[in-house]
Amino acid sequence: QKEVEQNSGPLSVPEGAIASLNCTYSDRGSQSFFWYRQYSGKSPELIMSIYSNGDKEDGRFTAQLNKASQYVSLLIRDSQPSDSATYLCVGDSNYQLIWGAGTKLIIKP
Amino acid sequence: DVKVTQSSRYLVKRTGEKVFLECVQDMDHENMFWYRQDPGLGLRLIYFSYDVKMKEKGDIPEGYSVSREKKERFSLILESASTNQTSMYLCASSPLAGGNTGELFFGEGSRLTVL
Numbered sequence: 001q002k003e004v005e006q007n008s009g010p011l012s013v014p015e016g017a018i019a020s021l022n023c024t025y026s027d028r029g030s031q032s033f034f035w036y037r038q039y040s041g042k043s044p045e046l047i048m049s050i051y052s053n054g055d056k057e058d059g060r061f062t063a064q065l066n067k068a069s070q071y072v073s074l075l076i077r078d079s080q081p082s083d084s085a086t087y088l089c090v091g092d093s094n095y096q097l098i099w100g101a102g103t104k105l106i107i108k109p
Numbered sequence: 110d111v112k113v114t115q116s117s118r119y120l121v122k123r124t125g126e127k128v129f130l131e132c133v134q135d136m137d138h139e140n141m142f143w144y145r146q147d148p149g150l151g152l153r154l155i156y157f158s159y160d161v162k163m164k165e166k167g168d169i170p171e172g173y174s175v176s177r178e179k180k181e182r183f184s185l186i187l188e189s190a191s192t193n194q195t196s197m198y199l200c201a202s203s204p205l206a207g208g209n210t211g212e213l214f215f216g217e218g219s220r221l222t223v224l
Contacts, residue, residue, distance in 0.1 A: 008149065034211040043199055043215035044152075088151070092211045101151035 002027040004091050004100035012106045019076040019107070023089035023100050026070070032092040033065055033072045038102065039085045048074060079107045112136070113216035115200050121222045128187040130219050132200030140203045141183035142213065143167075143175060145196040152199065158183055190223045197221075 006023045013019040021035075032051045036044035050056045050063040050072070062075040072091075076083055084107045089100040116131035134141065140159055144152040144167075154167030156175040164175050172194060176184045183202075187194055197220050201213040 032211055043218045044213075045215070046212055049210075049212060090211055097154070097211055097213075099152040101149055 002030075002091075002093055002096070002098045004089050004098045006087075006089050006100040006103045008101060009104040010106050011103055012108055013079050015079060015081060015107055015109050017079055019079045019083065019105055021074040021076075021087050021089075021103050021105065023072050023103075024070055025072065025091045025098070027091065027093045027098065028067075028070065030091040030093040030098070033063070034090040034092070035061075035063060035074045036088040036090060037085045038088060044088055076105075081107045081109055083107050113200055113202055113214050115198075115216035115219050117219050118217060119220050119222075121224065122190050123224050124191060126190050126223075128190050128221065130185040130187075130198055130200075130221070132183045132185070132216055133181050134183075134202040134214070135181065136202070136204065136214075137180065138202035138204045138214075139180070140205065141177065142201045142203075143173075143183065143185045144199045144201065145169070146199055146218075147196050155185065155198075187221075190221075192223050195221060195223045 003026045035048040037047045038044040048063040050065045056063045060077045064073045086102040086104045088102045091098045113134045142157040143155045153169050155173050158164050158177045174186045199218050200216040203213050
């Protein structure tokens with residue numbers, strides 16, 4: 001069964017520090033990965049996508065993909081209290097999306 | 110901005126009732142999806158549609174049906190609601206036909222409680 005695994009957290013990070021969120025996936029055929037942010041009581045919104053090995057940066061966010069290790073991560077630099085949310089890792093395997101259960105991130109002022 | 114609108118934010122229904130959840134998107138997207146989200150389980154796909162009048166079962170279609178009579182509208186129907194269908198229901202759309210890039214736009218969600 002295809003799976004995307006995430007630590008549920010909560011992950012507590014001081015304001016201004018780097019938050020590191022990780023996920024692993026089981027299907028080696030997965031080509032694309034996505035990070036969604038979900039605030040409490042709200043719906044998910046896409047914040048990053050990554051399609052090839054390596055790093056992809058967008059503002060304070062960096063997505064990292066290591067296909068050999070089947071590992072995806074999201075780094076948030078200069079963390080702000082507004083970054084407190086649940087982060088969902090999603091893999092695209094042959095047009096089927098596999099969702100992780102999410103990691104709850106808390107940024108402490 | 111893409112807007113996906115779900116008809117009801119909160120619903121309370123009784124066991125055995127028929128429930129309609131409606132979703133409308135205004136960006137001419139081909140693909141539309143219905144998910145449910147439960148704590149600790151992540152998003153689970155109920156049904157999806159790549160075109161008008163077309164529907165495909167997702168991972169957990171039992172107890173649900175869908176209708177897509179117009180491109181912008183995708184309805185989820187619970188023929189006879191049960192307590193285990195108490196959940197958050199999320200509608201989403203995406204712009205590419207014939208595939209799924211994972212770049213979904215979600216509605217605000219409909220929280221259904223079945224008593």
